[in-house]
Amino acid sequence: MQSDPYTSSPPLSDHYTTLEVAKMLGMAVRSVQLMVDRHELDAWKTPGGHRRISRASVEHWVSSHRHMGADTAEPAGNAGAEPTAAIKTHNPALKAAPAAKQILLIEDSVHFQNLVGLIVQQHFPDVVLHVANDGIAGLAMYGQTQPDVLIVDILLPGIDGATLITALRSQPQFTRSHLIVVTSLDTAQREPYAFALQGVKVIHKPRLVADLPAALAACLPSAKAPT
Template identity: 55%
Template structure:
């Protein structure tokens, strides 16, 4: 972490690690790791406490299509729409484009958002509260199985339909059985064939829950 000198009058323009964690819906340790990796810029107070630059946090949020911080408040919530939202967490640009094409052609009622890694996906999930979550099992930053296990502990997840996508075959998926149990899984070679019916079923369940 690069040390950055900040005058006292500017202290309120930056955030503590805990404040950022609360704003992003993440663990404090996850935010500390983001600082260590250089994803967020921070400096230390004379007492040794980290302060994360507001400009750095805003740039990180904006780079993921999220609203930046506003004044002393938490990042502004994404504007709510009755259009169903789908969040794809996938690091492969090829499969990002393939899923986007399938949804644009066959599911115009879905508004698709994409995250490139697990940490960004966690933040976007909290911001967007999607109706459908499409997540790869293997992701940079945090693997999809651990991500979903984390999300399942949150009340907001109860209203989200989940679909796993993976390049792993059935045998290779065995170490992730704890997270995949009773959940739909699409093998990437069958994405074009299997995604549409699974999305159709997920949308029907969401619509039924919403109208109940």
């Protein structure tokens, strides 16, 4: 019979604390806790109620997501290729145009991916929109596209938006990108992520249709203005 992971534990050397995993993966502790809740990492609790995470599951997660980042990136020059499940490109015919402005949206909700796509198509038809479904794919896509505008959701699978923003800010090329954060979290719920949001334009998702066109126009002054 398979043992209950919350009542039994492997030897000490085979597990990490939540904080240790957060530091290893460059994530917030809360993000690691959510990964455990989603069963992306194997965990159990000590008699004192402290969570321990399997070393093997962490190594498996790192390996699988590293491969995912490489496999889902679109090949250079393959502008007409069918988008992958993790990364999609709107207006692919414009991808190779040097003068075309580019937006990268990192968002796991298909509904909001489509909504942002419609907004961009309506107000900025000459702009190329790339879409990544999670933080890991988003990091890979950012390195490839060097977008003029980066739109990031806070709650993402793999790496939360605040941690992703912090990681990108350490890269010199990030200074050329305008940053917009979109979120369903209200002001109070954003507090754990405040370290990454200071000075950043944040749009509440219920206000996306009303507020995103003007925010993009401010970042893309040479593109078509909102109508």
